Amino acid sequence: MSAPPTRIASLTDLLHAAARGRKTLLPNHPKILVGMASCGLAAGADEVYEAIGEETARLQLPYVVAPTGCIGWCSQEPLVDVRLPHKPRVTYGRMDAHKARELVRGLCDGDLKTQWAIGLLTSHDNPVTPTRTRTRYSKLSARVDGVPRYEELDLFRRQVRLVTRNCGVIDPTNLDEYLARAGYRALHRALTAMRPEEIINEVTRSGLRGRGGAGFPTGKKWEVMRGQVGTPKYLICNADEGDPGAYMDRAVLEGDPQTVLEGMTIGAYAMGASDGVIYVREEYPLAVKRMLEAIAQAETAGLLGDNIFNSGFGFRIRVVKGGGAFVCGEETALIASVEGRVGEPRQRPPYPAQKGLGGKPTCINNVETWANIPVILMRGGDWYARLGTGGSKGTKVFCLVGAIKNPTLVEVPMGITLRQIVYEMGGGTPQGRKFKAIQTGGPSGGCIPESLLDLEVDYESLTQAGAIMGSGGMIVMDSSTCMVDIARYFLTFLADESCGKCFSCRKGLQRMRQIVVRITEGLGSEADLDLIEELGWMVRETSLCGLGQTAPNPVLSTLRYFRDEYLAHVREKRCPAKVCKELITYRIEPTLCDGCGACVRVCTSEAILGEKKKAHTIDNAKCIKCGSCLEVCQPQAVVVS
């Protein structure tokens, strides 16, 4: 389905290709879309896609079957969408191959299978085009009985999808479909009608700040870069999404790769750069593949390379795969890695804008930042700045995961409260367990307690709360999560990932981990709490790069808000969340046990004794506390104390 190799050199060519894209994006035949990003595939989307392909071929139906990216409804994966010509798009959740075949057969007989439908996408507003180009069927305000419309769903009601505007809408392998969504129009405008200073001015006016986490004003960064005299100048897209719990960059790279290329090319023109690098994690093989395909297509179409839109301006982009080191998200470490060295950060200044890749001026922005650029250019900086709060403009993509009913990827305006995200969009904690904390900003961030749930999310408010915005991962923790164990988890992560250059970060984190491990084993004392606090401040103050400077955040924030849990561990040698293995024992409540034997079968250490149909017991000397019995016990007779 890829674009024919015709060069796009003018607006007419662009509109021509867009018209071609509309034929597959909104065809006159029924269309079936399958969400095929990494997470969809992990949930079994490939089998669903195959089944639909086979069934339509078998029945010789003239249906268009296409893959698409991730629309963010992660809890319902694998997702299938059906669009009949001039009708709203119906979304089906939790599909499998069997249901998919039945769906195709149903469609063939005119049955939409609304009992499986979970949402109705009635309008395809495109934020890139200033006039609201609504697709035809939206005017009908069509309804399908019993199926809620997206805008009526709590998950989608508050969303403003700019960065993720095409994710789950277009086929990411089809350049024409991106063009049909007004793709590359911003680049065309930039190259034919705007001076570089005007572009930077728009970006500055938009108030866009770096979405990688630190929140440096993008316009300012670009201005500094533009002012550099050295040549050549380089651009880097930081797609080394190392924060565990964050996958928005992957969603954009896999679902809408062209928008990243367009954003970078606009930036290149504004800053006078000639070459670009996309630094992608090697843990994201599909994202790497999608970006390589997208670059090849853009080059064939003349949207990358020499003399783009006959403007005389040329720009090239290559993909560099990361080596799986968390510290390479730091810009100077990233540059070192691209240059073929180990990812060790260096002193700034000189900043990369002054002395970056190969000693030349280099501008590094995150995937989400680049993806915002086409929208800002088409709609204007002032329009963009109307979204968000005083200091943080626009939207932010968040990944809401962990102990949450509906894990999801959402794009919301800055200033939304944590409570709205957790309870409205995520549906709260599962199985009626009590909400405990939300962790934002990855290993550099902190844990925010329930009392601060009404916090309006922006860069400043999160920093004040002891966390950071980070790349936007939000991990919800409930009463089954031990906060000391979480501190141990992050310290282990960071001590492993510290590059080792600064003594304070390398040794300080190791020492903090030892102390926290001791506490989780019930061997800690109250003096340990003061010691890790002191060490935390030391690591923060004396480390060179962002990793070390923010590494104590998870510990310091849990100490600040959940000191009582630490105290339970050191004073009473008790783990209130029943997680720390050394402090818990498993037993079977005889009044609840029905003697089914399910636990005996899964117990690998042969620690469960008892006859069939009679209450079982656990031999604590043999029990390795793996929790297998707890998982399988239907009457919930296994108790942890």
Added chain:
Amino acid sequence: MQDVDVDAILRNRSECAANLIPALQDIQSRFHYLPESALRTVARRLKVPLTQVFHAATFYNCFSLEPVGRHLVQVCLGTACHVRGGQRVLEKVLRELNLPASGTTPDFEFTVAPVRCLGCCALAPVMRVDQRTYGHLQQSRVPKVLKGYCKPAMAAV
């Protein structure tokens, strides 16, 4: 055989340090580890000091100096997976394969490696075996998943 492959990987790469990591990545994906002789060849051909080659080979998580098994089992220990029991899944995998800690089984069938975040957090806890990712794992599902990768003779046991 090995030398021929390393030569092919290095053939189109110019002598510069920026090619070091991509070259090592290609060798890693070809042999599933970095043989010492290959590292020496890379150093010579790219004109990069051997110490720098070893530095990179031991710094990045994607490289291994030890041969790895036929199947790579990556158990995700990202934060979301941790909160939802990823650690217990890892321990179950290790018990199933009779491994005391992460590493390779004596018959070189499996290598178990924890990984921090595969980016499928909504399906936590997850693990990836070779190219395939499994989500919503429970300990009880682990033996079945692994069995699919065992040699036929072992699967019957």
